[in-house]
Amino acid sequence: MKALAKLFRTTAFKLSAVYFLLFAAGAVLVLNSVGRHVETVLDEQIARSIDGEIHLLEEIYSEGGLLQLSRSIARRARAPGGMIYLVTTPVGEFVGGNIVASPAIGAKERTLVETLYRRHAEAPGETHIALAKLVILPDGFRLLVGQDIEHHRVLREILGEGMGTSLFWLALIGTLGGLYVAYRMLERVEELSATARRIMSGDLSERLPTSEAGDELDRLAGNLNAMLERIGQLMRGLREVSDNIAHDLKTPLTRLRNRAEAALRGDKSPEEYRAALAAVIDESDGLIRIFNALLMIARAEAGNLGAGMEEVDVGEIADEIVELYEPLAEELGASLEVETQKGLVARGNRELLGQALGNLVDNALKYGVSGASRRVSVTARRVGAMIELVVADCGPGVAPQDREKALERFGRLESSRSLQGSGLGLAMALAIARLHQGNLRLEDNAPGLRVVFSMPWLRAPPPADTPSDRA
Amino acid sequence: MRLLIIEDDKEAGAYLVKAFREEGHVVDLATDGLEGYAQAREGQHDVLIVDRMLPKLDGLSLISSLREQGVETPCLILSALGQVDDRVKGLRAGGDDYLVKPYAFSELLARVEVLARRRKGARGEETVYRVGDLELDRLSHNVTVGGREVTLQPREFRLLEYLMKHAGQVVTRTMLLENVWDYHFDPQTNVIDVHISRLRSKIDKGRATPLLHTVRGAGYMIRESAR
Numbered sequence: 001m002k003a004l005a006k007l008f009r010t011t012a013f014k015l016s017a018v019y020f021l022l023f024a025a026g027a028v029l030v031l032n033s034v035g036r037h038v039e040t041v042l043d044e045q046i047a048r049s050i051d052g053e054i055h056l057l058e059e060i061y062s063e064g065g066l067l068q069l070s071r072s073i074a075r076r077a078r079a080p081g082g083m084i085y086l087v088t089t090p091v092g093e094f095v096g097g098n099i100v101a102s103p104a105i106g107a108k109e110r111t112l113v114e115t116l117y118r119r120h121a122e123a124p125g126e127t128h129i130a131l132a133k134l135v136i137l138p139d140g141f142r143l144l145v146g147q148d149i150e151h152h153r154v155l156r157e158i159l160g161e162g163m164g165t166s167l168f169w170l171a172l173i174g175t176l177g178g179l180y181v182a183y184r185m186l187e188r189v190e191e192l193s194a195t196a197r198r199i200m201s202g203d204l205s206e207r208l209p210t211s212e213a214g215d216e217l218d219r220l221a222g223n224l225n226a227m228l229e230r231i232g233q234l235m236r237g238l239r240e241v242s243d244n245i246a247h248d249l250k251t252p253l254t255r256l257r258n259r260a261e262a263a264l265r266g267d268k269s270p271e272e273y274r275a276a277l278a279a280v281i282d283e284s285d286g287l288i289r290i291f292n293a294l295l296m297i298a299r300a301e302a303g304n305l306g307a308g309m310e311e312v313d314v315g316e317i318a319d320e321i322v323e324l325y326e327p328l329a330e331e332l333g334a335s336l337e338v339e340t341q342k343g344l345v346a347r348g349n350r351e352l353l354g355q356a357l358g359n360l361v362d363n364a365l366k367y368g369v370s371g372a373s374r375r376v377s378v379t380a381r382r383v384g385a386m387i388e389l390v391v392a393d394c395g396p397g398v399a400p401q402d403r404e405k406a407l408e409r410f411g412r413l414e415s416s417r418s419l420q421g422s423g424l425g426l427a428m429a430l431a432i433a434r435l436h437q438g439n440l441r442l443e444d445n446a447p448g449l450r451v452v453f454s455m456p457w458l459r460a461p462p463p464a465d466t467p468s469d470r471a
Numbered sequence: 472m473r474l475l476i477i478e479d480d481k482e483a484g485a486y487l488v489k490a491f492r493e494e495g496h497v498v499d500l501a502t503d504g505l506e507g508y509a510q511a512r513e514g515q516h517d518v519l520i521v522d523r524m525l526p527k528l529d530g531l532s533l534i535s536s537l538r539e540q541g542v543e544t545p546c547l548i549l550s551a552l553g554q555v556d557d558r559v560k561g562l563r564a565g566g567d568d569y570l571v572k573p574y575a576f577s578e579l580l581a582r583v584e585v586l587a588r589r590r591k592g593a594r595g596e597e598t599v600y601r602v603g604d605l606e607l608d609r610l611s612h613n614v615t616v617g618g619r620e621v622t623l624q625p626r627e628f629r630l631l632e633y634l635m636k637h638a639g640q641v642v643t644r645t646m647l648l649e650n651v652w653d654y655h656f657d658p659q660t661n662v663i664d665v666h667i668s669r670l671r672s673k674i675d676k677g678r679a680t681p682l683l684h685t686v687r688g689a690g691y692m693i694r695e696s697a698r
Contacts, residue, residue: 278688281575288573289657308556323626324652327665355656362659425659 012185016178024170028163035159039152046131046147047112053083053145054135061137069143070096082148084117084130090140097144104132105144115146129153188217196224204232237301244408245294248423249287256283293424300352300431308349311458314387315340317350318380321357329365334374336361341381345458348436356432359425360391360451368393368449386438386454394448403442429453472517472587473497477507477533478549479525487520490576491583504528514542517587520579523550523561531564538565545586549574558655577689581641588640600635603682603695605674607635616674626651627670634683634693643690667691 007013061069066087073085077098086097088105104115111134116127132146188211195208207228208221263276322338329336357378364376373394380389398406407430429451430440438455474496478484484500491498499516501507504525511519511533519537523530534546548566550557561569567589568582600607604617612628614621623631629651634642644663648654667683675681680696 284573285575292571292657308559320652320654324654324658324662324666327669328660328662331665351655354654358654358656358658366660 007179007182007186010182010186013178013182016174016181020171020174020178023174024167027166027170031159031163031166035156038155042149042152042155043112043131046149047133049083050112050131050133050145050147054133054143057143057145058135058137061143066095066137066139066141069137073097082130082150084119084132084144084146084148086117086142086144088142088144090136090142092142095141102130102132102144102146104134104146105142107132107134109134109136114149117146192217192221199228204228204235234302249290252283252287252290256280256287259283290424293428296355297424297428297431300428300435303435308351309347310349311345312348312350312353314344314346314348314353314389314455315342315380317353318357318378318389321354321361322378324358325361325365329369329376332365332369332374334365334369334376336365337375337377339377339379339381343459344380344382344387346387346436346455347458348455352432352435356429356453357389357391359429360389360453363425364391364393364395364449364451368395368397370395373447382457383454385457387457389453389455390450391453392445392448392450394445397444397447397449398442400444406442407440426451472584473499473515474518474520474583475499475501475507475510475516475544476520477501477504477511477525477530478520478522479503480522483522487579491580494580504530504533508533508536511537511544512540512542514544516544518583519544519546520583521546521548521566523548523552531561531566534565545589547579547582547586549579575688577641577686578643578645581643581646581690584640585637585642585646588637600632600638602635602638602693605635605682605693607632614674621673623670623673627666627673630666630670631674631693634691637693639692639694641686641689641692646690 057069057072060072070087073087073096076083077085084097084099084102086099086102086105087095089095092105094101099117099119102115102117104113104117107113107115112131113133115130115132117130117132118124118127128148128150129152130146130148132144135143135145137143192208195206199206207225210218210221210225259276259279263273263280268276318338318340322336326336361376361378368376371394376391376393378389378391380387382388407426426440433440433453433455436455438453440454441452443450443452474491476484476487476491476498478487478500479502481502484502488498488500499510501510505527507519507521507525508528510516519534521530521534525533528536530548530550534548537544537546545567546565547568547570548561549570549572550561551572558569567586570579570582598609600609606613606615607628608614609632614623614628614631630647633647633650644661645655647663647666648656648658667685671681671683675683682693682695684692684694686692
């Protein structure tokens with residue numbers, strides 16, 4: 001019962017009900033007008049035959065008087081056919097004809113009226129219906145001529161019955177059809193919501209069922225599935241991040257704790273306490289730095305850092321970053337060279353691009369400067385529709401099989417574990433590249449590593465008529 | 472100087488009050504946005520330190536309301552939100568500086584002191600900065616030490632200009648990166664230190680008492696001689 005009530009509430013059923021009502025109203029209208037039309041046509045025919053008969057009888061009367069008329073009527077009354085005749089005296093006494101009496105005998109002259117009558121042979125109470133016309137003959141006698149229209153009544157009944165039957169079938173088919181359509185819809189929607197409930201309760205790998213039909217429900221389910229796919233991807237990313245965080249933050253946290261513990265053990269001089277506290281602060285600064293980097297990667301990956309996007313000159317950023325790191329390179333005994341093309345305008349965030357390039361340069365100086373060749377070069381140029389920022393060193397490089405790992409969060413390679421660094425620099429640069437619809441790839445510089453940061457080129461800059469506020 | 476700290480976290484607020492008092496400043500504390508707004512409207516403070524997330528009235532609305540009321544007290548926003556666009560929003564609301572939690576107190580102190588000085592309208596319009604025998608001409612970009620001309624790279628000039636503008640005040644590494652390079656990111660390595668040591672070699676070479684000092688655990692300061 002409850003299930004049925006649910007069916008009645010569905011949109012599909014309500015729609016069917018509305019259609020049914022419209023069709024029913026239409027059917028009633030059509031049948032009615034057909035019936036009326038047929039009746040009119042028949043009435044006209046009857047009127048014509050009555051008129052002809054009256055004309056004939058009047059002629060007979062004028063030639064042969066009442067006697068001739070009575071004879072003629074008696075003869076006609078025996079003929080097959082539904083005509084009725086009645087002749088009375090001016091006061092209504094029966095003179096001749098084939099019916100007993102009719103109220104129409106007192107009707108208005110020469111107008112067609114519908115009247116009841118009874119034939120002589122019939123029992124009283126059995127009446128028929130006829131269309132009739134009254135004529136008052138020159139000497140006052142009354143003549144009523146009519147035709148039985150019993151078949152009209154039958155026709156009307158047939159039409160009425162037909163209408164009833166068809167309405168009944170229409171209602172039946174409409175209701176059943178509506179219920180069927182509603183049931184089909186409901187079944188699919190129920191299926192979808194059941195799956196959705198299972199997904200909500202935790203099984204994100206499940207997908208909504210789709211049919212072969214390719215209808216609107218399938219399209220909806222397809223889109224929802226795509227959405228689930230994306231959510232699943234983000235969830236997996238998140239899980240990976242939290243696993244990494246848990247794993248890699250434990251090391252500095254343990255160090256932090258050890259230092260504090262060591263300071264508490266035994267008596268120390270104020271200087272020693274001071275040094276221990278300073279070390280603890282350094283250690284926690286390192287942790288904060290890692291947290292900030294992780295948060296930034298997460299936000300860049302989620303794509304909600306897009307607010308600060310504007311037109312930036314990537315070549316200018318490359319120059320600035322190289323200028324920032326150049327003294328550091330010199331201190332490390334390395335040379336940092338830059339080569340930029342003009343007009344490398346992109347849609348981007350200057351801070352983030354600066355951060356990404358800073359990370360790459362910092363990495364190159366940290367890991368790529370060794371041995372005899374101590375050269376790091378930064379190149380900014382356009383390659384087709386992309387801008388490529390290339391940071392190349394001549395260090396040990398990264399083996400092809402390790403390159404993917406190097407781009408992961410905390411993906412520091414074993415060979416560089418001993419060097420300081422959070423292991424987030426490349427992951428952050430990759431996230432920033434992706435945020436800019438670009439990519440980051442590691443290549444062989446033979447020898448050394450080439451990191452290529454690419455992003456879409458917007459266009460050449462407008463002619464420099466406004467002096468830049470940045471030197 | 473007189474500070475107003477608007478911070479709803481009791482422990483953080485008490486810590487800041489104590490630390491600034493130890494530095495010899497007068498400190499008022501408000502624990503929600505409305506109270507802070509009422510106090511700040513008096514215009515009696517040199518610097519406002521406003522937490523971004525506050526009960527009753529959030530930090531950014533507080534600052535923009537103050538600015539609408541014509542209160543121009545410098546504001547430093549403290550926030551746990553540290554992304555680029557958050558900073559931009561903070562400064563757009565009328566904040567003068569933005570510091571992300573957690574921060575080093577020395578960083579906060581240095582920034583607050585710079586803001587307070589800005590209010591007093593010191594240095595800024597002067598065309599020649601002087602510290603001891605060091606002179607920097609902002610128009611001709613000439614730098615001389617004891618009358619002898621020193622050649623500086625454009626960035627070194629801006630670095631020195633910023634330090635001299637805030638002579639006698641501690642300037643932190645991030646302040647330098649922000650104001651001289653206009654970048655707010657974490658450069659991973661202390662690249663600023665290397666720039667400073669280059670600059671130092673040019674202006675303090677052969678000097679018995681250096682002008683450019685390293686303030687341990689905080690940053691740098693340029694001043695005439697050790698007091």
